[in-house]
Amino acid sequence: MSIPLAERMRPQSLNDLIGQEHLAGSHSVLRKSIESGKVPSMILWGPPGVGKTTIANIIAHTLHIPFYSLSAISSGVKEVREVIEQAKQRTGCILFIDEIHRFNKSQQDALLGAVEKGTITLIGATTENPSFEVNSALLSRCLVYVLKPLDEIALQRLLKHALEADTELSKKNIDLKETAALINISGGDARKLLNLLEIVVNAAPETGPVEITDGLVMEVAQKKIALYDKSGEQHYDIISAFIKSIRGSDPNGAVYWLARMIEGGEDVKFIARRLVILASEDIGNANANALLLANAAFEAVNKIGYPESRIILSQCATYLAASPKSNASYMAIDAALAAVKEHGDLPVPLHLRNAPTRLMKNLDYGKNYQYAHDYDNNFSPQEYLPEKISGTVFYNPGKNAREEELRKWLKTRWKDKYGY
Numbered sequence: 001m002s003i004p005l006a007e008r009m010r011p012q013s014l015n016d017l018i019g020q021e022h023l024a025g026s027h028s029v030l031r032k033s034i035e036s037g038k039v040p041s042m043i044l045w046g047p048p049g050v051g052k053t054t055i056a057n058i059i060a061h062t063l064h065i066p067f068y069s070l071s072a073i074s075s076g077v078k079e080v081r082e083v084i085e086q087a088k089q090r091t092g093c094i095l096f097i098d099e100i101h102r103f104n105k106s107q108q109d110a111l112l113g114a115v116e117k118g119t120i121t122l123i124g125a126t127t128e129n130p131s132f133e134v135n136s137a138l139l140s141r142c143l144v145y146v147l148k149p150l151d152e153i154a155l156q157r158l159l160k161h162a163l164e165a166d167t168e169l170s171k172k173n174i175d176l177k178e179t180a181a182l183i184n185i186s187g188g189d190a191r192k193l194l195n196l197l198e199i200v201v202n203a204a205p206e207t208g209p210v211e212i213t214d215g216l217v218m219e220v221a222q223k224k225i226a227l228y229d230k231s232g233e234q235h236y237d238i239i240s241a242f243i244k245s246i247r248g249s250d251p252n253g254a255v256y257w258l259a260r261m262i263e264g265g266e267d268v269k270f271i272a273r274r275l276v277i278l279a280s281e282d283i284g285n286a287n288a289n290a291l292l293l294a295n296a297a298f299e300a301v302n303k304i305g306y307p308e309s310r311i312i313l314s315q316c317a318t319y320l321a322a323s324p325k326s327n328a329s330y331m332a333i334d335a336a337l338a339a340v341k342e343h344g345d346l347p348v349p350l351h352l353r354n355a356p357t358r359l360m361k362n363l364d365y366g367k368n369y370q371y372a373h374d375y376d377n378n379f380s381p382q383e384y385l386p387e388k389i390s391g392t393v394f395y396n397p398g399k400n401a402r403e404e405e406l407r408k409w410l411k412t413r414w415k416d417k418y419g420y
Contacts, residue, residue, distance in 0.1 A: 005169070005198035006191040009162055010054055012061055018161065019154040019190070020051050020147055030055075030145060034062055041115050041122040043100070043130045043139070046147025047236065049189030052125035055147075056096040059123065066093035072102035077110045084114045093120055100124035101133035102267070108138050115141045128270060149188025156183070158190055162197060173209040174201060181217035187236060196221060238264070239274060242317075246275075247282045251321035258310075258317050268309045272298040275316050286326035286400040293319055326398030335394045346386035379413050393418050 011017045014024040014031055023030045033039050039059055044052040060067035068083045075097075087093040095111075097103070114120045115138065122142060126133060130144055150158070159179060163169050182200075186193035196217070203220045204210040238260055245253030261271060272294075279294035297316035301309035355365035370380035383390060397403035397410070397420075411420040 004195050005162060005166060006049075006194040008166055008168075009158075009194055011058065014058055014062075017051060017054065017058070018157050019150040020055075023055070023145055023147070034059055037063055039063065039094075039121055041120075041142045043124045043126060043134060043142050043144045044147060045126050045128075045130050045144055047127055047149050047188065049186075049191035049193075050147045050149060051190070052147060053096070053098065055145075056094070056123045056125065060094050060096075063094070066090055067096065068093060069096045069098070072097055072099045072107075077107050080107065080110045084110075084119060087114065087120045092118065094123060095120045096123045096125070098125050099127070101126040101128040101130070105135055108135050112137055112141070128267070132273070133269075150190055150193075151188070152183055155179075155186060155188070155190070155193055158193060159197060162194055169198075169201065172201065175209055175211045177211055178214040178217075179212075181214035181221070182212075185217070185221055238266075239271075242271075243274060243278055246278055246317060246321045247325065249321055249323075249325060251318040254317045254321045255314055258313055262306070262310050262313075268301040268306060268313065269298070271313055272301045272316075275313070275320060279320055281330045282325055282327055283320060283323050284326045284329040284398070285403050285406060286324040286398055287402060290320055290323050324400040324402070326400055326403055328396055328398040328403060332395035339389055339392065339394070343386075343388060346388055349383055349386065351382065352384065377413075381413065381417065391417055 014034065017024045022028060025031065044055060046052060056069075057067075066087070068086070070079055070083070080095075083093070083095050087095070100108075111120075111122060115122050124130075124134065124142070130139055134142075156179060159176060159182065163174055163176065182193060182196060185196060197212075200212055200217050200220045201210055204212075204216070238257055242254060242257035242261065245257055258271070276291070276294040276298050279290040283290040294316055297312050300312045304312065350364050351367060351369040353360070353365040355361045360366075370382045372378050372380055374380075385392060397407040407420055410418070414420055
């Protein structure tokens with residue numbers, strides 16, 4: 001069987017790595033640790049096809065020490081312990097675990113002692129936030145390196161390098177007229193880009209030059225590329241369609257894309273987590289129950305698992321899609337963060353400051369603070385913002401029934417100041 005182009009082009013040194021300059025650059029911490037021969041256990045976090053496995057291989061190749069590779073999808077505690085036992089007979093080894101986020105707590109715990117004693121140097125690769133997916137004890141023993149999607153410049157370099165350096169492609173007369181489709185479909189994924197290039201070249205007539213255009217790429221991609229790949233290569237496209245369907249209040253679109261993810265073997269926790277985020281970002285106070293249901297769904301699917309969790313996810317997705325929408329809370333915090341960046345650390349008004357000591361009280365900390373419950377309707381129109389940004393509106397209630405009620409309530413209190 002022919003080795004895929006992406007595998008044939010896998011870099012063997014940091015100098016050959018395209019992209020991830022913040023990790024591979026001459027002054028980067030990771031490069032210095034590799035060159036010194038003292039590599040710590042680490043978690044490589046980033047989307048598919050950006051170099052996680054490649055960096056692990058480069059480290060092993062550079063340090064010339066035993067390298068073991070496991071996939072969290074097909075391996076468990078037994079395989080981990082076997083590697084640890086082999087490592088004890090040697091002077092250390094690297095254990096690379098792909099998709100480490102799929103290991104449960106007991107599987108991750110099996111690594112703890114060996115990592116702590118230095119029996120193994122762990123390199124875990126994950127597409128998910130390790131803060132959520134790697135238990136804290138193991139995470140505290142590892143450095144986390146964040147890998148970024150490859151930008152257009154890096155992808156263009158990859159294409160040029162593949163056409164010039166690959167032993168098979170360099171033999172063919174390939175005219176790369178257009179690259180937009182290749183780059184757009186790849187989504188910053190080097191593996192996807194190179195394998196798509198190879199598919200397009202192989203689909204062209206065997207005789208004569210191969211002229212690659214955007215039209216040819218789209219035609220071949222629609223025929224040859226899987227609609228959903230369990231390796232996660234279209235992970236971001238499908239979840240994007242799913243989220244946008246719910247945001248657009250279309251339960252039919254939402255449940256279709258949900259089915260695509262379920263059929264593709266997507267991680268239930270990933271889907272459920274995105275629903276929790278959406279419930280706050282896109283619905284918010286227009287239907288406060290949305291966040292409660294989404295959070296309950298997240299807890300439930302973690303307990304139930306596939307296949308029954310598909311029902312819970314469907315209930316949540318269709319409910320969120322059918323809910324009124326508001327991004328007012330999302331816009332409010334972004335506006336407030338922008339104000340913080342613009343104005344810096346504005347002083348807290350004296351009447352709002354805490355005054356636990358006599359000195360602070362003598363400095364008027366907390367002086368003239370009006371305790372809301374001492375006033376009619378539990379409200380006093382005092383100042384709660386720094387003087388420089390007094391009167392700034394960050395939260396503007398959305399135009400839906402529930403938030404119009406909130407607007408009406410706020411208007412009775414703050415009309416003169418905020419104009420609700």
